[in-house]
Amino acid sequence: MRVRTDFHTLWTTKLSLQERKRMTDAPMQDATTGFQVVNTRRLPFTQQQVFQAFADPDQLMIWWGPEGFTNRFQTFDLRIGGQWLFTMINDTGKMFDNVKEFLEIEAPEKIVFRHLEPMHDFVMTILTEAVGAHCDLTWIMDFVPGSDADMEPFLHNANEQNFDRLEAHLTNTL
Amino acid sequence: MSNDRLSQTLTALADPTRRAILARLSLGETSVTELAEPFDMSLPAVSKHLKVLEKAGLISRGREAQWRPCRLEPGPLKEVDAWIGEYRRMWEARLDRLDAYLKTLKPQGPTN
Known part of the structure; x- marks a missing residue:
């Protein structure tokens, strides 16, 4: 619940007045409410190690994306308002130009970014929490109103694959 | 505020950058990267404007191509013209x- 409130604050402050008004004035009962995709995993690594696996672009480009994807980074500017521009390439060679913008960074427990391209429009919150010698990693994707909620199982599965890759990367390098 | 299409269109048009984007698209379809070039604006900023225009139905975006080309959709502008036309007649x-x-x-x- 706390996270949802954080997201809501971010969302409303990032939008222009017109955009915000249109969202808040939209009727509650129609298909304009967004949806969430939440993934959590306990990793046998420290909070700092897990945070660093994202914050360091040299590591991130190795494990980011579902199974079969590789990445080419153009910009990784990890600060509030900074851009993250990169190309994801799937196993058939199809390319996806990504445009994301960082909204919040609180090392080592939180990173929030908005995904703008391609296709989807969502805000992703990455949370890390130290649990003894381990780390609980949580990803929350908040999709804007009007998004296709049928994608939820697909995205949840893709995020699990991404967690697998992160875990393999950390296991191989640490 | 009303959620009708004319209101959505006029809200989307109430921004000089978005009008400039529409002017550029009237010359033909183009990618987000190409659109961003003349504006001295970040890709995220341009993308946010495109999302407003897309929601208002003023542009559409290709699904297949990697660079998802943006295309001008004249429908909502015709409605604005019809609305102004009433006053012009008066x-x-x-x-x-x-x-x-x-x-x-x-x-x-x-x-x-």
């Missing part, structure tokens, strides 16, 4: 009546 009718009235005044004017 004013034209008034000006016609003014014209007729001024013509009736002429004979009584100072003639020297």
Whole structure:
């Protein structure tokens, strides 16, 4: 619940007045409410190690994306308002130009970014929490109103694959 | 505020950058990267404007191509034109009546 409130604050402050008004004035009962995709995993690594696996672009480009994807980074500017521009390439060679913008960074427990391209429009919150010698990693994707909620199982599965890759990367390098 | 299409269109048009994007797209479809070039603006910023225009139905985006080309959709602009057209007719009718009235005044004017 706390996270949802954080997201809501971010969302409303990032939008222009017109955009915000249109969202808040939209009727509650129609298909304009967004949806969430939440993934959590306990990793046998420290909070700092897990945070660093994202914050360091040299590591991130190795494990980011579902199974079969590789990445080419153009910009990784990890600060509030900074851009993250990169190309994801799937196993058939199809390319996806990504445009994301960082909204919040609180090392080592939180990173929030908005995904703008391609296709989807969502805000992703990455949370890390130290649990003894381990780390609980949580990803929350908040999709804007009007998004296709049928994608939820697909995205949840893709995020699990991404967690697998992160875990393999950390296991191989640490 | 109403959620009707005319309101959505006018809200989307109430921004100089978005109008400039529409002007660029009137020349033909293009990618987000190409659109961003002349604007001295970040890709995220341009993408946010495109999302507003897309929600208002003023542009559409390709699904297949990697760079998802943006295309101008004239439908909502025609509706704005029709709405303005109502007022144009009203004013034209008034000006016609003014014209007729001024013509009736002429004979009584100072003639020297």
